[in-house]
Amino acid sequence: MLRLREMFLIIRAMRLSVCLRFLPSLCLASLTAYAQGRGGAPQPPATPQAAAPIDITGYWVSLVTEDWRYRMATPPKGDFLGVPLNQAGRDAANAWDPAKEEAAGEQCKAYGIGGIMRMPTRLHITWQDNSALKVETDAGTQTRILGFTPSQRPGGDWQGVSVASWDRQATVMGSGRGGPPPGGSLKVVTSKMKPGFLRKNGVPYSADAVVTEYFDRFDQPNGESLLMVITEVNDPTYLTTPFWTSTNFKKQNDAAGWNPTPCSAK
Amino acid sequence: MFDNKSMVLSTLLMAGVSVLGQAPRSSTPAEESAPGFDLSGFWSPAMHEDALERGGGSEIGDYAGFALNEAGRLWALSYDPSRVTLKHHQCDAYVAPYQMRATGNFRIWEERDPHDQRLVAIHVWAQVTEGHRVIWMDGRPHPPAWAPHTFRGFSTGKFVGNALVVNTTHMKQGWLRRNGTPESDQATLLEYFVRHGDHLTNATIITDPVFLTEPEVRSNDYFRQVVDHHAWLYACDDGEQILDRPPDKVPHYLFGQQPFATEFAKLYKLPLISGVGGAESIYPEFMAKLKTATDAEGLSRFKPVPGLPSETSRAVDPEPHDGQIHVFPIRNNVYMLVGDGANIVVQVGDQGALVVDTGTGALADKTIAAISKLSGKPVQFIANTGFRADHTGGNVKVRRSGMDPSLQGSFFSNQFADAGQGATIMSHQNTQNHMDALKMPAEGIPSDTYLEEHRRKFHNGDSIELFWEPNAVTDGDSIVHFRRADVIVTGDIFTTTQYPFIDLKNGGSVQGEIKALNDILNRTVYEHEEDGGTLVVPGHGYLSNEHEVLEYRDMVVIVRDRVQAMINSGATLDQVKGARLTADYDTRYGSSSGSWTTDMFVEAVYKSLQQSSAARLGK
Numbered sequence: 097m098l099r100l101r102e103m104f105l106i107i108r109a110m111r112l113s114v115c116l117r118f119l120p121s122l123c124l125a126s127l128t129a130y131a132q133g134r135g136g137a138p139q140p141p142a143t144p145q146a147a148a149p150i151d152i153t154g155y156w157v158s159l160v161t162e163d164w165r166y167r168m169a170t171p172p173k174g175d176f177l178g179v180p181l182n183q184a185g186r187d188a189a190n191a192w193d194p195a196k197e198e199a200a201g202e203q204c205k206a207y208g209i210g211g212i213m214r215m216p217t218r219l220h221i222t223w224q225d226n227s228a229l230k231v232e233t234d235a236g237t238q239t240r241i242l243g244f245t246p247s248q249r250p251g252g253d254w255q256g257v258s259v260a261s262w263d264r265q266a267t268v269m270g271s272g273r274g275g276p277p278p279g280g281s282l283k284v285v286t287s288k289m290k291p292g293f294l295r296k297n298g299v300p301y302s303a304d305a306v307v308t309e310y311f312d313r314f315d316q317p318n319g320e321s322l323l324m325v326i327t328e329v330n331d332p333t334y335l336t337t338p339f340w341t342s343t344n345f346k347k348q349n350d351a352a353g354w355n356p357t358p359c360s361a362k
Numbered sequence: 363m364f365d366n367k368s369m370v371l372s373t374l375l376m377a378g379v380s381v382l383g384q385a386p387r388s389s390t391p392a393e394e395s396a397p398g399f400d401l402s403g404f405w406s407p408a409m410h411e412d413a414l415e416r417g418g419g420s421e422i423g424d425y426a427g428f429a430l431n432e433a434g435r436l437w438a439l440s441y442d443p444s445r446v447t448l449k450h451h452q453c454d455a456y457v458a459p460y461q462m463r464a465t466g467n468f469r470i471w472e473e474r475d476p477h478d479q480r481l482v483a484i485h486v487w488a489q490v491t492e493g494h495r496v497i498w499m500d501g502r503p504h505p506p507a508w509a510p511h512t513f514r515g516f517s518t519g520k521f522v523g524n525a526l527v528v529n530t531t532h533m534k535q536g537w538l539r540r541n542g543t544p545e546s547d548q549a550t551l552l553e554y555f556v557r558h559g560d561h562l563t564n565a566t567i568i569t570d571p572v573f574l575t576e577p578e579v580r581s582n583d584y585f586r587q588v589v590d591h592h593a594w595l596y597a598c599d600d601g602e603q604i605l606d607r608p609p610d611k612v613p614h615y616l617f618g619q620q621p622f623a624t625e626f627a628k629l630y631k632l633p634l635i636s637g638v639g640g641a642e643s644i645y646p647e648f649m650a651k652l653k654t655a656t657d658a659e660g661l662s663r664f665k666p667v668p669g670l671p672s673e674t675s676r677a678v679d680p681e682p683h684d685g686q687i688h689v690f691p692i693r694n695n696v697y698m699l700v701g702d703g704a705n706i707v708v709q710v711g712d713q714g715a716l717v718v719d720t721g722t723g724a725l726a727d728k729t730i731a732a733i734s735k736l737s738g739k740p741v742q743f744i745a746n747t748g749f750r751a752d753h754t755g756g757n758v759k760v761r762r763s764g765m766d767p768s769l770q771g772s773f774f775s776n777q778f779a780d781a782g783q784g785a786t787i788m789s790h791q792n793t794q795n796h797m798d799a800l801k802m803p804a805e806g807i808p809s810d811t812y813l814e815e816h817r818r819k820f821h822n823g824d825s826i827e828l829f830w831e832p833n834a835v836t837d838g839d840s841i842v843h844f845r846r847a848d849v850i851v852t853g854d855i856f857t858t859t860q861y862p863f864i865d866l867k868n869g870g871s872v873q874g875e876i877k878a879l880n881d882i883l884n885r886t887v888y889e890h891e892e893d894g895g896t897l898v899v900p901g902h903g904y905l906s907n908e909h910e911v912l913e914y915r916d917m918v919v920i921v922r923d924r925v926q927a928m929i930n931s932g933a934t935l936d937q938v939k940g941a942r943l944t945a946d947y948d949t950r951y952g953s954s955s956g957s958w959t960t961d962m963f964v965e966a967v968y969k970s971l972q973q974s975s976a977a978r979l980g981k
Contacts, residue, residue, distance in 0.1 A: 149523075150523075157645060157646065158645070158646055159579045159644050159645075160427055160643070160644055160645070160646070160648075161427040161428070161578060161579055161580050161644055162411045162412050162427065162580055162581070163411045163412055164426040164427035164643070165424075165426065165630055165632075165636075168426070168427075168636075168643070168648060168649055168652065169630070169632055169636070169649075169652060171630070172630070172631075177413045177414055178409060178410045178411060178412070178413030178414075179410065180410070216645070216646035216648070216649055217646055218646065234646075235646065263558065264524070265396075265397070265399055265524045278396055278523050278524075279396065279522070279523020279524040279525070280523070280524050281524060281556065281558065283558075310556070310558050310563075312524070312525065312554070312556050312563075314525065314527075314554045314565060316552060316567065317552075322554075322565065322567075322579060324554070324556075324563065324565050324581055326556075326558065326561065326563050326581075326583065328561065339410055340408040340410050340561070340583045340585070341410055341411055341583070342411075342563050342565070342581035342582070342583050343581075344565065344579045344580070344581055346579070353645075353646070353647065355646075355647075
């Protein structure tokens, strides 16, 4: 019989590639079983709701502590400091005309997927069903559907098509202590949206943009909870590099302060 | 088909995974946390948010989005950026949360125990100011309240869920924003680091009871670089920029006279309240307020609200109040003893202990016991920085602990009849005079006094100097400097707990206090970007360095200037008191009860200035 330490040393010396070379199907089956937890009968796949590593439902309020001037007020035309616009982006921003937007019924351009989370707003997040989250905002009365299953929606609206997944920290492979780590983030990738504004003063994003978001929840020792939404906007039309922001919300106990207001271009 | 070798490997693999998966958990806090992730590498900040603040710098008056209380707002409005021309401010570093927000690149690496590979610490090096943060991951506790503060503070971390959670305490006073928005030395920081691929995000939650009404939440994004940025150094040496500037000049603006207070609002066509809205300005409802706010509402926040009672200190009390004496090593053979009123300093060595101040005396036996553990020899000398009872109350007992029956007396036994009977107590002559006048126990009154500017002594391998400050707190204050250890003991000239006790009846004055603080600053040298170097033991409060003395000096000068300005305009004492001239410092140092209140301090400054004015006029 091999002693425990000898087994340990042998396993440490092995790499996964060794395993796969010799016993691909057995290794895969074993690792899958391991990832699903040891022992017991096979479980049916959990729904996205049941598998949620964090709970982001409820009412949340924006904490406008960054980019205050760009978010609380409408900045002047041409003020796009911090946004990595290319020349086409600068030209578009410099051509911003809010009156024209309103006349064209395009007053929600700053409330689209590229700008809505930066608005001073409250969020109401609920499960629409067990495979889609719904995010409603009182600013601009927008609704986002974050679906965990492939969407048949064509998109083309302000919020586009969002595909959600739970983003967990990678499980240790090899000789480390295994098991899925606790916690995780909600990852949302959005595309197929109508072009809109990153900031209210006409800083543009195009219909070709892809917006990747991570929703992280932090429960503080004082009992308060924060929701941090990390946003990366990739737009080959108007940006030279990805545009990154992280936006913070504080958990509310109820709907206090919920104040639906229509979009405004000014 | 499987061959035998494959079967053995397969079996071992499964068994190994199972065994390792069931490995018992370690009991150390670090091991009880989530598995963790690697933050190591080179990181560049994405400056897409608050690009102006983090780049060129925000306008004066732009405090929007900060939950500043009145004190924080007024502190910021009083700030003159020329203050950084002062020698000692030139190399001010950034406090931890501002450091994480600064421009410049970062390098992060792990420190692991070479024997068991446990994660000991995560190091973060910031290019700007050579900011080096150490996040301890080994479960060690935070230091006590009397331990020194640094710009980066003391940080401990733990992996929770998918985040690295970091708690930071013991930070120095610094910036929330580089335009004068203050963060106090009482602030604490809670951080969450999350990593999504090559994107690292750091959420910072600053709690500051002195300047904020609610925690300040912000977040910073970084992207990973695959190559070394280089240029990690940020050398800073200070030097006087304005050679004929008087040493008691600190650039600042009187309340209501900040010339740039409205610049932010006017530049961006915003209501005046925009930059000074406090906590309200953080929430969506403020958008509606911006539409209706009047100029008067904004202007009313540019100076203290009249008629309000003075705020009191919200600082953590650094005294343990547990009936015990706590020994804190300072440097070399010098220790700080905390617990019996004023701080006590003990220097030990072959020649026996030299003690600076003896506390109230209520815990004198425990003080002596603590000294005995540090030094097996009788106490040789006691130096008193002043005469007040919280500094000299233990003189009698501590002196007796210096009794040495083996000593056969002195050649000058007629003059020094007490040779071998106890420690020798030193002080300035005026301190002895005050103690005589108060009829303090004769045995505890200094017998070895000096009249000149300073007294020197070489003891236990260190050069020790006592400097007389002729009219600071009183007319008999001494500052004690251990030159080799580079430790300065200030007595009540400097504390981290209250406004300076200026005892006019016993020869104190505000001008003398400022001079004394400047004399301390003339002796100190920082180690790196205003951290470390010469260590300063305050009369009360936590072990400091020149930065705390500097901020304290600035405060005394600024309050003096405000009082002087009102005197110049003919104000009475009551009018001065009613003007709330210390409103931006009261949440840090203020008191409405006890032996030294804010009112008493303001009155002392007022009368002190009147006296010096009268003296100048020959009245």
